[in-house]
Each structure stands twice: as structure tokens, then as C-alpha cells.
Amino acid sequence: MKFSPSLTNLIEALRCLPGVGPKSAQRMTLHLLERDREGAMALASALETAVARIDHCSLCRNFTELDICEICSDTRRDRQVICVLETPADVLAVELSGSYRGLYFVLMGHLSPIDGIGPREIGLDKFRDRVLEEGIAEVILATNPTVEGEATAYYLTDMLLPRGIKVSRIAHGVPLGGELEYVDGNTLAHAFTGRRQLLQEQ
């Protein structure tokens, strides 16, 4: 005995969501059909609308419904600085921190030759042209401190520095509120290497 076809089909379809295995998919399906058919219909239409409308910003590659996203077209932002990061979620995190007023460039991934993702796939060729043409003052590298993120940052440095562009990398170290005892060794090593000398106030 199995569930009826369209039920089985929905269980199968839910598995395209990351982190959803067969058991959760079954639980979600039964929940939706039993208790939230309205929610299910709303989800279906939200999926269709998003897939139809959302595309990449032609400047920063972030998701947007416009040709050029709201951040890229915001004239109050500092157009001399571009922060490079891996995903739209990273943009949101930086925006929420309120610590940055420049523009962004979203790689939508990182260099990963083993998966066939080279510089072109993450838009680095166009990015280089843009940085050179627009006379950008500084490129801030905010890729993740993972092997791939570091490799991507290294590649970008190598691409921009010889052309006279100022390149910087965000600081890595002990997070605020973190306790040294629980911070991993690599982070601690970064924190020591990146230490700053304190100067007597005058």
C-alpha cells in the first residue's frame, strides 16, 4: 500500500527543499492537506511568482525583480567601494549590521574548479571590467573564511592588485561575545596574526 499518486508526488516534490528528507516531506504533506490547504495554495503561487519574476541584478548579480537592484540604483550610497560576497544572504547580513554604505558584488558561489565553477561562472570577468572602467577606489573581499572562499579572495586579489586597485579583506578573529575557550584553533590563529598594536592616546 502506498499513499495516493498526487500525495506521493507532493512528498517527492517537497524533497527539493534543502534539509527535507522523506520523513519530513511526509509530515509536511499530511500537515498541509489536513490543516493548511490555504497555506499550501499560497506557497504554490509564491513559488510561481518568485520563479517568474526574480532574476539577477545586471550590476551586482544579487536577486532582484528589477533590471538593476535597489542597492545598485541608490544614489545615496558610496559608489566608490564594492564589497564582494558569496550569497544574497550575506548581503542581507551585512545590511542588517548597518556597518557598510557602499555597493556589493554577489558571486552567487565561489571558485570551485572541481565542480566546474571557474572565474567566468561567478562573473569575475565582467566584475574586473567594471572595477577598471568605473575607477573604483576600494574592493572589500568578504567571501567566507573557508578553503573555497579564501581561494576566491586570493584570485580576486591577484586579479585587481596588479591593476592598481586597492583591495582589502574583512577581519577574521574572535567574534564579539565569543569566549576564547570555545573558539576554534584556526579562528584563534587568525586573531593572533591579525592583531593590532594599541597606541597610547595623546
Add this chain to the structure above:
Amino acid sequence: MKFSPSLTNLIEALRCLPGVGPKSAQRMTLHLLERDREGAMALASALETAVARIDHCSLCRNFTELDICEICSDTRRDRQVICVLETPADVLAVELSGSYRGLYFVLMGHLSPIDGIGPREIGLDKFRDRVLEEGIAEVILATNPTVEGEATAYYLTDMLLPRGIKVSRIAHGVPLGGELEYVDGNTLAHAFTGRRQLLQEQ
């Protein structure tokens, strides 16, 4: 700064799924848009099809696309026995165990006066009529061994026994492969109360 409207809308819509909070919903949305737009479209149509087609079997209340579900219309099954359980997932579990060949009645919940769920909401009035009319030989109660499940089982017993229907409750005790050491006290108490005398083979 926020995500664009249809993106925010999709994040919001995904939260109708049980166990999906704001962070997972965001992760799912970005994953779908970036890597699985086909999956997203398939999910949307699976949701619409399931909501449109799936209804309750008019006999056992299980989910089905037909008026009477495959199990209820299967003439090879024992039509004298009805097993009462709480959810379609329970039916699937029992079917997969291969230990039962009778019919089912799915409550789609359990008695829960505090949530306004009385006997009528879980279909017990019609169930009683059916059991009496069809001259069912035995009703097996397989509601969950929780407070509500036990209360529901008690209510059913009280409803059927005085009318001369044979009622039984599935056994609760130490699960196979379970170690006594790790079994909770209530289950052990059930295991002792429900012990069976062993007889010398003849």
C-alpha cells in the same frame, strides 16, 4: 534593506511548512532560486494538484483521490475488522508492517475538548452507525499511547462495548530491539501490566 517583494513573500509562504523557521525558509528560498527553479515549479504544481484532488475517503476518512479509497474498496481484505488510528501516517506504518489485513478508520486527530475537537469532529458518530449497521466483528483501537490517544480509546470503548461490539487495544510494552535499561518507566509499567502467562507446550 530587505529582499525584493516576491522573494520575501516566498520566504513567508514557506513558513507554513511544519518545522520551518525564518532562517530555514530563507535558505530554502535562496537554494530554490539559485539552484533548483525546476524543482520549485514542480513543487508548485504538486501542491496545486494535491490540494485540488485529495479528499477524505467517505468510509475510512483517510486521504484519497477517489470517493472510496483503495483499501476500503479492496475485496480481498477482511471486512469484519476495523482498526482505528489517528493519522494517515499511522495507516502507512501498519500497512508497511504487513501485520494487518482488515479495514481502517482514520480519526485525523484525537479527542481534545480544549481545542474544540469532540467526537463529531473526528467522525465518531458516523463510525458508530457504520459499525452497528455492518455488523463488524472487532474494532481494534490503535490510537497513540498519549493522554489524548488513551482518552479517545476510552471513549470508543465506552461507545461500542455496551452495544455488544468486540473491542481490543493494541499491546504496549518494550519495543523489539529495545533495551530495558533505556525504556521509560511508563512503558515498563505497561509491559508489566500487560504481561502474558507462558504455558507449557503440549
